[in-house]
Amino acid sequence: xxxxxxxxxxxxxxxxxxxxxxxxxQAPKRGRMQQRWLPWAFLAPTIAGMGIFTLLPIVASIAxxxxxxxxxxxxxxxxxxNFAEVVQDPTVRVSFLNTIVFVxxxxxxxxxLALGLAIMVQEKMPAWLRVFFRSAFxxxxxxxxxxxxxxxxxxxxxxxxxxNWLLSIVGIPAVxxxxxxxxxAAVVILVYVWQNFGFSFLLFIGGLASIPVETYEAASIDGAxxxxxxxxxxxxxxxxxxxxxxxxxxxxxxxxxxxPYVLTRGGPGDSTRTAVMVIFESAFQRLEFGQASAIxxxxxxxxxxxxxxxxxxxxxxxxxx
Amino acid sequence: xxxxQERVTTTAPxxxxxxxxxxxxxxxxxxxxxxxxxxxxxxxxxxxxxxPPSESFQLPPAFxxxxxxxxxxxxxxxxxNIVALVVNSALVTGLIAVGQMLTAALAGYAFAHLRxxxxxxxxxxxxxxxxxPAQVTIVPVFMLIRGxxxxxxxxxxIIPAIPTAFGTFLMRQYFMGLPGELAEAAAIDxxxxxxxxxxxxxxxxxxxxAIVGILAFNFHWNEFFRPLIMTISEQNFxxxxxxVSLQGNLGTGSISVVLxxxxxxxxxxxxxxxxxxxxxxDGLTAGTGK
Numbered sequence: 001x002x003x004x005x006x007x008x009x010x011x012x013x014x015x016x017x018x019x020x021x022x023x024x025x026q027a028p029k030r031g032r033m034q035q036r037w038l039p040w041a042f043l044a045p046t047i048a049g050m051g052i053f054t055l056l057p058i059v060a061s062i063a064x065x066x067x068x069x070x071x072x073x074x075x076x077x078x079x080x081x082n083f084a085e086v087v088q089d090p091t092v093r094v095s096f097l098n099t100i101v102f103v104x105x106x107x108x109x110x111x112x113l114a115l116g117l118a119i120m121v122q123e124k125m126p127a128w129l130r131v132f133f134r135s136a137f138x139x140x141x142x143x144x145x146x147x148x149x150x151x152x153x154x155x156x157x158x159x160x161x162x163x164n165w166l167l168s169i170v171g172i173p174a175v176x177x178x179x180x181x182x183x184x185a186a187v188v189i190l191v192y193v194w195q196n197f198g199f200s201f202l203l204f205i206g207g208l209a210s211i212p213v214e215t216y217e218a219a220s221i222d223g224a225x226x227x228x229x230x231x232x233x234x235x236x237x238x239x240x241x242x243x244x245x246x247x248x249x250x251x252x253x254x255x256x257x258x259x260p261y262v263l264t265r266g267g268p269g270d271s272t273r274t275a276v277m278v279i280f281e282s283a284f285q286r287l288e289f290g291q292a293s294a295i296x297x298x299x300x301x302x303x304x305x306x307x308x309x310x311x312x313x314x315x316x317x318x319x320x321x
Numbered sequence: 322x323x324x325x326q327e328r329v330t331t332t333a334p335x336x337x338x339x340x341x342x343x344x345x346x347x348x349x350x351x352x353x354x355x356x357x358x359x360x361x362x363x364x365x366x367x368x369x370x371x372x373p374p375s376e377s378f379q380l381p382p383a384f385x386x387x388x389x390x391x392x393x394x395x396x397x398x399x400x401x402n403i404v405a406l407v408v409n410s411a412l413v414t415g416l417i418a419v420g421q422m423l424t425a426a427l428a429g430y431a432f433a434h435l436r437x438x439x440x441x442x443x444x445x446x447x448x449x450x451x452x453x454p455a456q457v458t459i460v461p462v463f464m465l466i467r468g469x470x471x472x473x474x475x476x477x478x479i480i481p482a483i484p485t486a487f488g489t490f491l492m493r494q495y496f497m498g499l500p501g502e503l504a505e506a507a508a509i510d511x512x513x514x515x516x517x518x519x520x521x522x523x524x525x526x527x528x529x530x531a532i533v534g535i536l537a538f539n540f541h542w543n544e545f546f547r548p549l550i551m552t553i554s555e556q557n558f559x560x561x562x563x564x565v566s567l568q569g570n571l572g573t574g575s576i577s578v579v580l581x582x583x584x585x586x587x588x589x590x591x592x593x594x595x596x597x598x599x600x601x602x603d604g605l606t607a608g609t610g611k
Contacts, residue, residue: 061458
């Protein structure tokens with residue numbers, strides 16, 4: 001987008017001075033004064049709000065990670081003790097491990113499903129069908145993760161759930177979805193992907209639409225057909241979108257909370273406990289605010305490292321037109 | 322890889338009719354199966370909420386509500402203070418949406434059309450805050466809220482959610498799409514800078530503001546994590562929180578009652594889906610380089 005400053009207006013106005021209130025010579029001093037403080041009046045609510053509710057908390061969170069504080073008694077400085085304890089805590093360790101496994105599997109499923117369906121939707125078909133499919137795949141995004149997890153818990157019920165009933169039709173015996181570690185992890189992943197793949201789908205639809213038709217025509221003249229066309233044309237040209245979609249999917253998945261909280265409360269055992277769940281539990285259930293902050297700082301560092309790594313990698317693998 | 326060189330427009334694309342028709346059919350079938358998996362659970366939820374509670378776990382399941390029965394809806398009003406939940410959710414969501422639209426419009430306009438020292442740096446800071454996960458700031462925000470005596474109030478949910486980095490970014494993009502000459506023309510006509518914003522730019526930016534509002538609505542109506550932390554007493558619960566606690570309180574006997582609550586909570590989201598889907602999609606994918 002451009003600011004469109006270069007278009008001549010024919011009024012002889014000076015370029016680059018948008019609020020030239022003093023231009024016609026009347027009260028230049030007042031105009032300039034107004035110019036000075038005016039932007040800050042526009043910005044004040046946002047800047048003040050972000051300062052108080054984002055920037056200050058970031059600093060406070062980092063500082064808090066070096067203290068022991070239960071909110072009731074005075075905080076005591078403990079150096080790196082919180083980090084040391086957190087790193088050795090088996091529950092925290094398992095939760096981070098769970099989160100990593102969750103991210104790998106869920107993001108792979110989400111991107112694969114989204115890309116496959118986006119390619120299929122973009123190809124030739126009646127327009128009304130395309131609209132229907134797009135709306136259908138987008139639909140879960142408007143629901144709350146809590147509501148979705150509520151009804152999915154019933155659908156995955158071992159004895160009476162629709163999922164096991166469907167499986168029984170194909171001859172598969174009842175799966176103990178929510179009572180076993182593997183089953184629970186699978187449910188959390190499936191429910192999460194069910195709700196979120198539509199977002200990646202939208203991104204891929206946008207990316208596919210930006211690939212010029214001529215490229216495909218050229219490819220088919222060169223003899224490329226079917227999947228070869230997608231492998232050699234679509235995937236390379238789509239790689240900027242894939243990068244953005246995977247960065248966003250990974251960042252979001254690393255912060256998963258609602259689904260495991262409602263579906264399994266982290267159980268059975270610690271099998272579906274995630275990083276954010278341990279932050280929540282250590283802060284608001286055990287009142288160990290210092291430890292919670294330490295876990296939060298670690299999670300943020302992981303998120304930043306992954307984001308940086310992905311953009312590094314992108315320099316080698318992403319193909320910009 | 323040969324790509325951009327071949328941007329010559331060929332007017333007659335090579336089409337293989339016979340083969341294409343089959344592949345279209347296969348594709349449509351695969352996509353239909355995918356849609357069944359997506360919409361099926363929602364249809365089951367709707368139809369189960371419209372059955373007597375005793376038939377909740379009936380198998381084979383019913384996906385279409387053929388003989389609607391409203392017992393569960395009566396029950397959800399009796400067992401859950403759903404009116405209070407709806408009012409809370411509406412208040413929280415509505416005030417956040419309006420607050421975000423106002424502050425984002427002001428800040429977005431300043432970043433797009435006003436000149437001041439440090440504009441670029443400040444905007445970079447605003448963008449950077451988008452990358453900070455909410456879970457990291459929640460502990461200090463909780464303490465701040467508690468410190469000023471707002472814990473367990475709806476304001477604890479509303480106020481911290483009003484400053485919006487993403488909304489500011491969206492509005493800046495939107496205002497940058499509007500020519501700066503409008504301000505010059507307004508200035509010549511003697512309009513004050515505030516008047517210029519209020520009467521010239523803000524009305525033109527309504528579509529952008531609608532996107533900010535719809536995004537805020539969609540996110541905060543469905544929000545679970547912050548309400549779970551910030552509210553303690555049931556009278557301050559929002560809908561998702563109330564429904565999750567209802568599921569926890571009731572045994573498996575009253576599934577349809579819980580589902581009736583879930584369906585009721587989906588109605589506003591459905592309205593947005595029907596009338597603002599385009600805006601929502603544009604907003605969600607804005608800033609992803611699309």
